[in-house]
Amino acid sequence: MNLRSPGVVPWLGAWVGCIALQLFASTVTDRPVGSSVGLFWLVVVAASGCVVTSVWLLTRAHLDDAAELGLIGAYSFAVSILPLVHGITVPGVLYGTNDATLTAALWAVPLASLAAAPLLLPRSRAGLLRYWRAWVGINVVAHTALAVGLLVRPSLLPVAAMRTSAAAVIVIIGLAVSVALSARHLRLYRVSNRRSVLAVSISFALVASSGLVWVNGSPMAPGFWLAHAMDIAGVFVATIVGAVAYHRGEIERRVLKPLTLRHPLDALEYGLDPIVGAFIADLGRKDAVTREHVKRTAETAIAVGEELDLSAVELRALGLGALLHDVGKLYVDDAILSKPGRLTPEEFEHVKRHAVIGAALVASSPVLQDIAPIVRHHHERIDGKGYPNGLAGEEIPLLARVASVCDAFDAMQHTRQYREAMPADIVTKILNENAGSQWDANVVTALMDVIENERIPAAPTVLANVGGLIECECVLDLPVSRLLDVG
Secondary structure (H helix, E strand, O other), rough: OOOOOOHHHHHHHHHHHHHHHHHHHHOOOOOOOOOHHHHHHHHHHHHHHHHHHHHHHHHHHHHHHHHHHOOOOOOOOHHHHHHHHHHOEEEEEEEEEOOOHHHHHHHHHHHHHHHHHHHHHHHHHHHHHHHHHHHHHHHHHHHHHHHHHHHOOOOOOOOOOOHHHHHHHHHHHHHHHHHHHHHHHHHHHHHHOHHHHHHHHHEEEHHHHHHHHHHHOOOOOOHHHHHHHHHHHHHHHHHHHHHHHHHHOOHHHHHHHHHOOOOHHHHHHHOOOHHHHHHHHHHHHOOOOHHHHHHHHHHOOOOOOOOOOOOHHHEEEEHHHOOOHHHHHHHHHHHHHOOOOOOOHHHHHHHHHHHHHHHHHHHOOOOOOOHHHHHHHHHHOOOOOOOOOOOOOOOOHHHHHHHHHHHHHHHHHHOOOOEEOOOOHHHHHHHHOOOOOOOOOOHHHHHHHHHOOOOOOOOOOOOOOOOOOOOOOOOOOOOHHHHHHHH
């Protein structure tokens, strides 16, 4: 794990800090503090609030058809309703000595992890998420029934006392799944650049680390109380972030759903800087064909990047680079850009400048300057016969090679001003025949796999509205001569 990657340091700090704090607090002293009545009211009130916010998230997930949000809601519900049972059954208030007080708390995180486990499915099995409502419904009903069952029959679940090997195994299983879920959200944060996603990632650390009290803690000791505080805080972080965002009036599908997005394309769209939308809006006013082309190219590039197992940071850069690869055409003469026939050599030289101009445009923006090599080199060829620099082979940046293949694929299969769309079999034939000479052979292979798995939509989906609401002139209105000098 690269410590320089966005979010890694606070994420690691949260996990190490939570684990260390819980283990330390559990070893300071075994002396009981507080009272059973105090524990009863603390847990019952806090857990009830967590149940309410979890149900709220589940409701929003159902209405928005947000599978990921529903699964996280199921996780939050499990680590809320079982601790509620834990609080209600505290001995000395409503119940006498019983097993439910311990078992409800012990099994909460492992059972919650099971509820959210489908989020960890590989891409090849992600289609199973179409049944997310059934899975979430089964878990919510099962956890509710279990909670009621424990209230009626406290010995319903296997009991394991603190500091036993059985308790340690149960806790470690829940901890391992929670770390995996948390790491997935860290990856999504690195794609989306949204703090709310990082907050959800860290919430797993709070909830899962609280379970370590079972490894070396004692009932009613300081570590015991800290575990309750961490669990409550973790659930509230995961649920309240969504509630606050919705209360502020943000578009629900751009605020609530992205809290738990598992698809990098969705996270990319959620985290787009306004300057990107402005560029795409400018392209739309210049040439609607180019605007739709770059959106489709970006969506295709993300799918191919996933197939190539690119990192989260690389996927974000690739998506942005592919989305803005033709931004330099803002400075191509309209008559040439919309010319229905073949370009003259002079006109083609004029069009070729768009790669250098586009790179200079994005390099002029601090938030986009890292993708300049993608924009500049998306017309280079593996055999060195491309432009603007005649780079060959691995001299061409990998992300530019991916963008190049996706650019060509989309251009060939859609109608342009100068020709009709080519049949799909002809497009794939051209790509395969020129793999290794014009395009990177590995990238072409990855694209073929994406096509075979039908992961490329016929029209932009997630990025369909990018730039659609922007009404402004060109964001960086720089003279062409200056752009070419910069390039």
